[in-house]
Amino acid sequence: MNQQLDLELRYMSAQLESRTPQQILRWAVHTYHPKLCMATAFGAEGCAIISMLAEIEPDVHVFNLNTGYQFTETLELRERLFEKYGILVKMVESEESVEEMENRFGGPIHHIIPDECCRLRKVEPLRKEVKGWSAWISSIRRQQSPHRAKSDIAEWDAKFNLVKINPLANWSRQELWKYILANDVPYNPLHDRGFPSIGCAPCTLPVCADEDERSGRWTGFNRTECGLHTR
Numbered sequence: 001m002n003q004q005l006d007l008e009l010r011y012m013s014a015q016l017e018s019r020t021p022q023q024i025l026r027w028a029v030h031t032y033h034p035k036l037c038m039a040t041a042f043g044a045e046g047c048a049i050i051s052m053l054a055e056i057e058p059d060v061h062v063f064n065l066n067t068g069y070q071f072t073e074t075l076e077l078r079e080r081l082f083e084k085y086g087i088l089v090k091m092v093e094s095e096e097s098v099e100e101m102e103n104r105f106g107g108p109i110h111h112i113i114p115d116e117c118c119r120l121r122k123v124e125p126l127r128k129e130v131k132g133w134s135a136w137i138s139s140i141r142r143q144q145s146p147h148r149a150k151s152d153i154a155e156w157d158a159k160f161n162l163v164k165i166n167p168l169a170n171w172s173r174q175e176l177w178k179y180i181l182a183n184d185v186p187y188n189p190l191h192d193r194g195f196p197s198i199g200c201a202p203c204t205l206p207v208c209a210d211e212d213e214r215s216g217r218w219t220g221f222n223r224t225e226c227g228l229h230t231r
């Protein structure tokens with residue numbers, strides 16, 4: 001990234017700090033579409049953004065990294081979002097099927113070396129999918145973790161070599177759910193069963209109401225990120 005682009009992004013990000021997610025998305029669409037894409041794991045945040053994109057620009061390319069380990073409820077949500085908004089989320093497959101990967105390692109590796117499992121099933125597929133695009137939309141919120149707290153609204157993503165836009169960076173969990181319920185946005189039923197953050201089934205547990213919302217991810221490991229949002 002050159003210095004000029006870095007300065008422009010910092011300036012724009014500062015300007016967007018006080019804007020609503022919809023205003024941020026309108027700016028992103030105006031600036032980057034049709035080279036704008038979005039990754040979603042069908043979390044509540046992603047569903048909210050999809051509902052906003054349905055009104056702003058439904059042709060934005062939206063994809064899910066299909067790890068092969070997602071909950072059935074998560075995969076069904078793709079159909080529900082399509083029925084409501086007409087946005088069909090593309091399922092991006094890893095180079096190896098789960099069966100091929102597990103045969104190569106002699107079994108599942110998510111409980112032994114989750115870094116490698118996430119790299120193979122999320123990070124590398126994302127790298128491949130965003131190649132050639134100018135910007136991607138993510139659903140992260142600053143409140144979710146100390147690491148995510150450092151995110152700008154618009155920033156250069158050096159890991160994947162394109163601009164990253166975080167329209168919900170400023171939203172609290174309460175603001176998110178207020179929007180979802182007010183707009184009848186389809187969401188994963190697991191959220192009502194104690195799962196505030198939903199990833200792959202083997203690496204996601206329900207949490208108590210007073211626990212950190214990502215504390216049910218990779219329990220037993222010192223990690224709360226799969227590698228897509230780490231710098």
Ligand code: SF4
Pocket residue numbers: 067069109110113114115117118119121122199200201202203226
């Ligand atoms: S979240 Fe778990 S199952 Fe999913 S890719 Fe990462 S380690 Fe593998």
